Amino acid sequence: MPYIVARPKLNFSEKAYLPAIFSGLGITLRHFLDILSGKKKVTMQYPEEKWDAKLPAHYRGAPTLVTDEYGRERCVACQLCEFICPPRAITIHPGEIPLENRWRKVEKFPQEFEIDMIRCIYCGLCEEVCPEQAIFLRKDYAITGLTRKEMVHDKKKLYEMGGVMTGLVNKWNDKK
Amino acid sequence: MSEPTQLFNVQIDGVWHQFKKGTRVIEACAQAGKFVPHYCYHPKLSSPGNCRMCLIEMGMPKLGPDRKPEIGADGKPVINWIPRAQISCAQDVAEGMGIRTDSPMVKECRNGVMEFLLINHPLDCPICDQAGECQLQEYSVEFGTAGSRFLEDKVKKPKRVELGPRVTLDDERCILCSRCIRFMREIAHDDVLGFVSRGSHTYLTAHPNRLLDSNYSLNTVDICPVGALTSTDFRFKMRVWFLKETKSICTSCATGCNTIIGTRQNQIFRQTPRENDAVNSAWMCDYGRLNFHSVNSTDRLKTPRVREGQGLVDTTWNKALVKSGEELKQFSKDEIAVIASGKMTNEELWLAKDLVASIGTSRHDIIPRTGEADDILMSTDRNPNILGAQLIGLTGEKPGLGLEDIAEGVRSGAIKAIVALGEDLTQFGLTADELRKLASLIVMDILPNDTTRSATVLLPSSAFSEKRGSMINIKGRLQRLNRATQPPGLARDDWEIIRDLIQQLTGSDGIYLIEDVFKQMAESISEMNALSLSRIGDKGVQLVEETEEAPAAV
Numbered sequence: 098m099p100y101i102v103a104r105p106k107l108n109f110s111e112k113a114y115l116p117a118i119f120s121g122l123g124i125t126l127r128h129f130l131d132i133l134s135g136k137k138k139v140t141m142q143y144p145e146e147k148w149d150a151k152l153p154a155h156y157r158g159a160p161t162l163v164t165d166e167y168g169r170e171r172c173v174a175c176q177l178c179e180f181i182c183p184p185r186a187i188t189i190h191p192g193e194i195p196l197e198n199r200w201r202k203v204e205k206f207p208q209e210f211e212i213d214m215i216r217c218i219y220c221g222l223c224e225e226v227c228p229e230q231a232i233f234l235r236k237d238y239a240i241t242g243l244t245r246k247e248m249v250h251d252k253k254k255l256y257e258m259g260g261v262m263t264g265l266v267n268k269w270n271d272k273k
Numbered sequence: 274m275s276e277p278t279q280l281f282n283v284q285i286d287g288v289w290h291q292f293k294k295g296t297r298v299i300e301a302c303a304q305a306g307k308f309v310p311h312y313c314y315h316p317k318l319s320s321p322g323n324c325r326m327c328l329i330e331m332g333m334p335k336l337g338p339d340r341k342p343e344i345g346a347d348g349k350p351v352i353n354w355i356p357r358a359q360i361s362c363a364q365d366v367a368e369g370m371g372i373r374t375d376s377p378m379v380k381e382c383r384n385g386v387m388e389f390l391l392i393n394h395p396l397d398c399p400i401c402d403q404a405g406e407c408q409l410q411e412y413s414v415e416f417g418t419a420g421s422r423f424l425e426d427k428v429k430k431p432k433r434v435e436l437g438p439r440v441t442l443d444d445e446r447c448i449l450c451s452r453c454i455r456f457m458r459e460i461a462h463d464d465v466l467g468f469v470s471r472g473s474h475t476y477l478t479a480h481p482n483r484l485l486d487s488n489y490s491l492n493t494v495d496i497c498p499v500g501a502l503t504s505t506d507f508r509f510k511m512r513v514w515f516l517k518e519t520k521s522i523c524t525s526c527a528t529g530c531n532t533i534i535g536t537r538q539n540q541i542f543r544q545t546p547r548e549n550d551a552v553n554s555a556w557m558c559d560y561g562r563l564n565f566h567s568v569n570s571t572d573r574l575k576t577p578r579v580r581e582g583q584g585l586v587d588t589t590w591n592k593a594l595v596k597s598g599e600e601l602k603q604f605s606k607d608e609i610a611v612i613a614s615g616k617m618t619n620e621e622l623w624l625a626k627d628l629v630a631s632i633g634t635s636r637h638d639i640i641p642r643t644g645e646a647d648d649i650l651m652s653t654d655r656n657p658n659i660l661g662a663q664l665i666g667l668t669g670e671k672p673g674l675g676l677e678d679i680a681e682g683v684r685s686g687a688i689k690a691i692v693a694l695g696e697d698l699t700q701f702g703l704t705a706d707e708l709r710k711l712a713s714l715i716v717m718d719i720l721p722n723d724t725t726r727s728a729t730v731l732l733p734s735s736a737f738s739e740k741r742g743s744m745i746n747i748k749g750r751l752q753r754l755n756r757a758t759q760p761p762g763l764a765r766d767d768w769e770i771i772r773d774l775i776q777q778l779t780g781s782d783g784i785y786l787i788e789d790v791f792k793q794m795a796e797s798i799s800e801m802n803a804l805s806l807s808r809i810g811d812k813g814v815q816l817v818e819e820t821e822e823a824p825a826a827v
Contacts, residue, residue, distance in 0.1 A: 177399070
């Protein structure tokens with residue numbers, strides 16, 4: 098619905114507009130002098146200085162895989178993240194856990210788990226969809242590499258970045 | 274003769290319908306467009322009525338003092354509703370029967386049955402192969418409750434049991450519907466499965482000292498509504514929602530079971546039967562089902578090759594085809610033999626016939642391939658398109674009669690060149706050494722063997738899942754293959770290779786669409802006159818009268 102914007106009534110000095118220009122120049126001059134004299138600092142010297150400590154808890158950096166307090170890899174290769182991933186950055190090759198393994202009850206594990214960080218858009222849907230609390234977006238944001246191959250994070254790299262997550266649901270632990 | 278079919282008036286959710294006598298209530302509901310959820314009921318099996326999922330409300334006409342149905346204001350019988358829910362899978366329709374499929378009582382019953390079924394069911398959908406095509410998941414969403422009221426520990430049962438060489442069982446996931454037991458008893462005629470123990474501890478197992486090793490064992494995996502029975506071959510390979518499904522037919526024997534090929538990223542992951550009552554009902558054998566692994570093989574022939582000295586060297590298609598033409602033109606027509614294959618499609622056989630005509634030779638045949646038949650689906654003839662080869666005229670009444678003559682001709686030197694289309698010639702008595710002595714051996718195949726190693730020109734072609742075309746099964750039904758994957762490397766469609774060989778020999782213009790090949794064939798073969806490749810449809814067309822006592826499929 099259209100409506101009329103009420104225009105403010107300007108007094109004489111405002112109408113003359115020069116006073117406003119000078120006061121604006123004054124503000125600029127004040128900041129200039131503050132920076133010149135070292136009283137104020139606005140530029141962060143990245144990468145020597147970093148903002149990392151101030152990143153919020155919900156910050157979405159690179160997706161990683163985590164292990165639990167028993168050292169078990171939480172991922173069971175259900176491939177839901179591969180399915181949901183909008184840019185199709187994730188590739189999983191599932192495998193079967195051998196019978197002699199302590200976690201044989203889980204039966205399934207990812208033989209290979211690759212995230213192509215050239216494709217990843219840091220949307221966090223993989224973390225949201227994961228039914229096993231195995232994939233988390235950590236705070237790493239400077240993902241670099243000299244080749245395309247280097248930019249594909251394999252399972253080893255993902256666990257290295259993800260580390261251990263404690264206090265999550267442990268639904269595979271035998272109750273008795 | 275037969276009496277006219279008796280029709281019964283049945284009221285379903287307030288609407289009166291008519292059904293044939295003998296229709297099961299669950300089928301009547303389906304025909305009336307009312308879906309009734311079910312686990313143990315399977316249209317091809319008997320109904321034990323033990324899952325209780327198909328509960329409905331049922332009633333019969335109210336009888337007056339004169340034992341006649343009372344007629345209501347609408348002129349229809351008044352129905353006396355049975356106060357308890359009834360199962361719909363083990364009951365036939367009757368005159369004046371009333372059925373309610375969505376009354377509050379029915380909804381509450383379904384909800385209760387779902388809760389009972391889920392009491393001991395493990396929550397391991399993330400690792401369960403059935404996830405995505407699991408009826409327990411589907412009905413749980415539709416008819417179940419969100420939370421569980423069960424506080425006690427779930428019953429523990431055997432897990433990861435090797436029930437047979439091809440089937441893995443997880444008893445905790447089993448909902449005791451007994452479909453697998455009934456399938457093995459009624460269809461596979463090998464009654465090895467059964468339930469043991471009582472109450473919540475009941476579990477499925479094979480007979481002591483027996484394995485579920487029937488050639489039809491993997492059908493139990495298909496009909497298992499949950500993830501209790503899983504295919505050891507497909508287990509943990511790929512989630513089902515990634516699979517692209519292509520309707521095709523099995524080419525492992527002449528029965529031609531209808532299949533669905535599940536592929537992802539140009540790799541075949543599984544084959545499952547597709548229902549077709551004229552061919553395979555809803556089943557297929559394990560042998561045919563697992564006979565796709567060679568297609569995924571890394572040994573596949575990918576590049577055309579020509580002989581240079583002792584070895585074969587890679588070349589381009591053009592050079593390989595020109596060389597084939599040059600080689601064949603050196604010999605008189607009766608110095609050349611053409612061996613086609615019963616595994617080729619009608620279109621390929623038609624062009625092969627054309628090739629034979631272009632050469633002008635009378636020496637041509639296909640290699641017969643037989644095996645033991647069972648009385649379920651498998652046919653004695655393991656060539657999937659033997660009838661096609663006979664109809665097109667590449668072989669006679671008895672396939673393989675001309676082979677001995679060709680082998681003799683090779684040995685005596687009367688035959689100097691052979692065109693082998695998709696067959697290993699060592700199968701009919703020729704040795705690799707004898708093949709080496711041929712001045713020209715043009716071989717089209719998908720995997721290396723003694724013949725491809727002896728070839729002078731090797732043309733890599735496509736496997737059954739990589740081509741479109743038609744085949745005629747042993748019962749005379751024309752069915753269609755569809756392309757599910759692309760051929761590897763430079764390999765090409767078989768029919769295109771044969772067309773190019775003909776072009777090399779005759780210099781004529783080619784034909785550029787598989788549809789046109791079919792059209793050309795249909796014009797000459799009276800049985801196919803009115804057909805086109807697309808008109809065959811998914812379930813095939815009966816083309817010629819049955820030639821053999823059909824396998825007693827179901």
